[in-house]
Amino acid sequence: MSASPSAEIISIGTELLLGEIVDGNAAFLASELAEIGMPIYWISQVGDNQDRLVESLRQALNRSRVVITTGGLGPTGDDLTREAIAVIAGEQPSVDRELERVLRERFAAMGRSMPERNLKQAWLIPSAEALPNPLGTAPGWWVTRPDERYVACMPGVPAEMRSMWSEQVRPLVEHLTNASFVAVTLKTFGPGESAIEERLGRLVEAANPSVATYAKRDGVYVRVAASGSSRDEARRRLNPVLEQVRERLGADVFGSEDDSLGSVVGSLLARRHSTVATAESITGGLVCSYLTDIPGSSSHVLGGVVAYNEETKTRFGVPADIIDEHGVVSEETAVALSEIARARFDADFGIGTTGAAGPEGHGGVDPGTAFVAASDAGGQIAKLIRRSGPRETVKHFVALSAIDLLRRFLEDR
Amino acid sequence: MSASPSAEIISIGTELLLGEIVDGNAAFLASELAEIGMPIYWISQVGDNQDRLVESLRQALNRSRVVITTGGLGPTGDDLTREAIAVIAGEQPSVDRELERVLRERFAAMGRSMPERNLKQAWLIPSAEALPNPLGTAPGWWVTRPDERYVACMPGVPAEMRSMWSEQVRPLVEHLTNASFVAVTLKTFGPGESAIEERLGRLVEAANPSVATYAKRDGVYVRVAASGSSRDEARRRLNPVLEQVRERLGADVFGSEDDSLGSVVGSLLARRHSTVATAESITGGLVCSYLTDIPGSSSHVLGGVVAYNEETKTRFGVPADIIDEHGVVSEETAVALSEIARARFDADFGIGTTGAAGPEGHGGVDPGTAFVAASDAGGQIAKLIRRSGPRETVKHFVALSAIDLLRRFLEDR
Numbered sequence: 126m127s128a129s130p131s132a133e134i135i136s137i138g139t140e141l142l143l144g145e146i147v148d149g150n151a152a153f154l155a156s157e158l159a160e161i162g163m164p165i166y167w168i169s170q171v172g173d174n175q176d177r178l179v180e181s182l183r184q185a186l187n188r189s190r191v192v193i194t195t196g197g198l199g200p201t202g203d204d205l206t207r208e209a210i211a212v213i214a215g216e217q218p219s220v221d222r223e224l225e226r227v228l229r230e231r232f233a234a235m236g237r238s239m240p241e242r243n244l245k246q247a248w249l250i251p252s253a254e255a256l257p258n259p260l261g262t263a264p265g266w267w268v269t270r271p272d273e274r275y276v277a278c279m280p281g282v283p284a285e286m287r288s289m290w291s292e293q294v295r296p297l298v299e300h301l302t303n304a305s306f307v308a309v310t311l312k313t314f315g316p317g318e319s320a321i322e323e324r325l326g327r328l329v330e331a332a333n334p335s336v337a338t339y340a341k342r343d344g345v346y347v348r349v350a351a352s353g354s355s356r357d358e359a360r361r362r363l364n365p366v367l368e369q370v371r372e373r374l375g376a377d378v379f380g381s382e383d384d385s386l387g388s389v390v391g392s393l394l395a396r397r398h399s400t401v402a403t404a405e406s407i408t409g410g411l412v413c414s415y416l417t418d419i420p421g422s423s424s425h426v427l428g429g430v431v432a433y434n435e436e437t438k439t440r441f442g443v444p445a446d447i448i449d450e451h452g453v454v455s456e457e458t459a460v461a462l463s464e465i466a467r468a469r470f471d472a473d474f475g476i477g478t479t480g481a482a483g484p485e486g487h488g489g490v491d492p493g494t495a496f497v498a499a500s501d502a503g504g505q506i507a508k509l510i511r512r513s514g515p516r517e518t519v520k521h522f523v524a525l526s527a528i529d530l531l532r533r534f535l536e537d538r
Numbered sequence: 539m540s541a542s543p544s545a546e547i548i549s550i551g552t553e554l555l556l557g558e559i560v561d562g563n564a565a566f567l568a569s570e571l572a573e574i575g576m577p578i579y580w581i582s583q584v585g586d587n588q589d590r591l592v593e594s595l596r597q598a599l600n601r602s603r604v605v606i607t608t609g610g611l612g613p614t615g616d617d618l619t620r621e622a623i624a625v626i627a628g629e630q631p632s633v634d635r636e637l638e639r640v641l642r643e644r645f646a647a648m649g650r651s652m653p654e655r656n657l658k659q660a661w662l663i664p665s666a667e668a669l670p671n672p673l674g675t676a677p678g679w680w681v682t683r684p685d686e687r688y689v690a691c692m693p694g695v696p697a698e699m700r701s702m703w704s705e706q707v708r709p710l711v712e713h714l715t716n717a718s719f720v721a722v723t724l725k726t727f728g729p730g731e732s733a734i735e736e737r738l739g740r741l742v743e744a745a746n747p748s749v750a751t752y753a754k755r756d757g758v759y760v761r762v763a764a765s766g767s768s769r770d771e772a773r774r775r776l777n778p779v780l781e782q783v784r785e786r787l788g789a790d791v792f793g794s795e796d797d798s799l800g801s802v803v804g805s806l807l808a809r810r811h812s813t814v815a816t817a818e819s820i821t822g823g824l825v826c827s828y829l830t831d832i833p834g835s836s837s838h839v840l841g842g843v844v845a846y847n848e849e850t851k852t853r854f855g856v857p858a859d860i861i862d863e864h865g866v867v868s869e870e871t872a873v874a875l876s877e878i879a880r881a882r883f884d885a886d887f888g889i890g891t892t893g894a895a896g897p898e899g900h901g902g903v904d905p906g907t908a909f910v911a912a913s914d915a916g917g918q919i920a921k922l923i924r925r926s927g928p929r930e931t932v933k934h935f936v937a938l939s940a941i942d943l944l945r946r947f948l949e950d951r
Contacts, residue, residue, distance in 0.1 A: 139750070140752055141565075141568070141581065142568055142572075142578050142579065142580075142581060143568055143569060143572045143761075144564075144565045144566060144567065144568030144569025144570070144571075144572060145565075145569065145752065145761075146565065147560050147561065147562050147565040148560065148561055148564070148565070149560050151557075151561070151583070152554075152557045152558075152559065152560040152561070153557060154557070155554070155555055155556055155557030156556065156557025156558070157557070158557075159556045159557060165555050166555065166584070166585060166587070166590055167555075167582065167583070167584060167590070168554065168555060168561075168582065168583040169580065169581065169582035169583070170564070170580070170581040170582070171579070171580060171581075172579060174579070177579055177580070181580075199731070200732055201731070201732060201735055201751075202742075203750075231926075234904075234926070235924050235926065236924060240732050240733075240736070242732060243732070260926075260927055260928070282753075284927070284928065284931065403823075403844075405823070408827070409823075409826050409827045409829070409830030409831075409835075409839070410816075410818070410822075410823025410824060410825070410826035410827040410830070410842055410844065411823060411824075411827040412823070413822050413823035413844045413846075414821065414822040414823040414824040414827055414933070416822070417822030417823070417844075417846060417895075417933075418822075418929055418930050418933070419929075420896070420897050420898070420929060421898075422822075422846075423846055423847055423900075426822070426846050427846055427847060427850055428843065428844040428845050428846040428847070428850045429823055429843070429844040430841065430842070430843050430844070431816075431823065431826045431830075431841040431842040431843070431844075432841045433826075433830060433835075433836055433839050433840055433841040433842075434836055434840060434841070437840055437841045437883060440883075470850060470853075482830075483833070484833050485833070487836075516831060516832075516833060517831050520827070520830075520831070
């Protein structure tokens, strides 16, 4: 066994070799391994071909202590990860009765009988333990080699892989490293990545704790990470820097870790037993959909309307003279929509959106221009949003901007 | 030299091993290679370490006729691609005067003098030709090995790489393939991947044309690909198999290539100058949002309502006795919602959704159970949907199911 353990990632699937999907799984796992201080020197993608898969796995086990694979655990003839591992281990797979029971139950719950080919998802070999997969039909494998090397096989479906990694594989891999590591991710919405980096100043240059920014789909994340010989030591290093980061970013921080803008707004509303409704134009229902992504949201989200053209807006009660005077894409129309949302649903808070998603302009504004508004019985707030990019990008950003505006409105209340 | 040429991609940069960036370059190159019919069996990512880089390149040249690298051509001590290639070729790099002149001119044009470390970007070895880089300071290398194997080294900056690939490297690689290649992707929604594969039967076993299935976020895609000595020959091989696939999958095929469910429904509506509106519960606005993701959708999407709780549903006109008799999650409620959508917006077609997104049950049904409905003045259609997984997965699947139901309804009209 090599003195310093290192890990290596193999992503399995011909679709990767055809460029049909980008290997986001490997990037996710690589960042996770970096976080727990496990070095990684190799990542590779290999197709659904047993000989090449066996060759890749052999080579990886030769040079790395932990090999992490994703993909190839499906039920079809193209899914060969189990077969390849069995070849390397020189073991015969057999159906595990408990795994089979779980699998058949899963199909029964979907009202379907299990196709026979799915039975191989219940396979095990003597050197493998099953990693349960509550989100799908493919359990993973944790394989222990005689030379204290390990193979973790996980599904390729990102949600299933991430859950299996966080809950089962990561603790096993962490156990193989000696340092303790703590990290906190703060989430911001509003300023761009370079603006955030500028406000963090020299904090981003230090190594332990390290401070790094990541532009994500729902804002810029700031990750503060520290290591030490114990978790307590790591935490003692982390906390003062975390405080400094929070101070510098102020109200642009909407949450941390698993928070989303929707969950934060949901908590703020639940805390004051308040309700919200939406009246959307440019976002086409996406604000309401994001608000209802949160479990339990039916207690504070009453509903919404999408008024996608001018006639529909006036039909739902936007005064025609507001549209005539200020335009269909205006602060005034956004505010009027937010008030219609409140009135129509008898809600405490209302959100309104109007704008041009593109690729054409609309209502006298350029594509990517929008207004969002939030209101309650005591007042209202509105904001001009500009965002370039394809329609879906614009809609997504405007929808999040509207929810973030309500968040700031609620925090000031 | 192996009989059938194949290519392999090596992406170079420690940032890839830290998961700081996703390897979009490899996916781009892989799809390009698929397009020109150059098989590819391996992709790998390696860090800025000379020994490991040399090892990766040696192995790649051993098993593939063309090795394509990206990254490691910058001016810093971490940029080691040229050094590694020189080791493998057993040649000494020297400064090429012409490359140096171009480089110095480039800096002069930016009003800066060239840092001395940039001089290595003007290196060449005898077996390498320079690939000019009009977008950056790093020229690429096209290296010819004595055994008629080739290495193409390109920069890691995506825009520079893509331009160098399209204009210089792709023609060189195309020249090495003798075959022409055509492929068509059909998109299905409804049945799962194994059901689709079962219906395709032995078609998935053939090699040319090949038929492969891919589970995607919006259904199962079926890719039919063929090669031949000319594009015409490839097409002649492809077409009969493509027809067979279409026949076997029938109405489950919603489109091909860049089609989405939303764009297909949009075209069907536009063709008959019809309009649609939605009344959503479980999907919280997502159906309407997906329908409005399509440019120009304001001509056929009028809007929608989200009635997220029972009181709101009756407020918008779902008869209380329907809810009392059949339950809030029922076929009848879904149909009633679709009719409310039509009535409220004066639309030709209506969509309704109701169900339990989870994690808790709702309205007497288990999480993941929903009904979707579509209607017009002449009738209605409804469907029971079951889907396990987290809330967002359920909402997404139910929303697509509702749009797909309208598609089938429209196609039958």
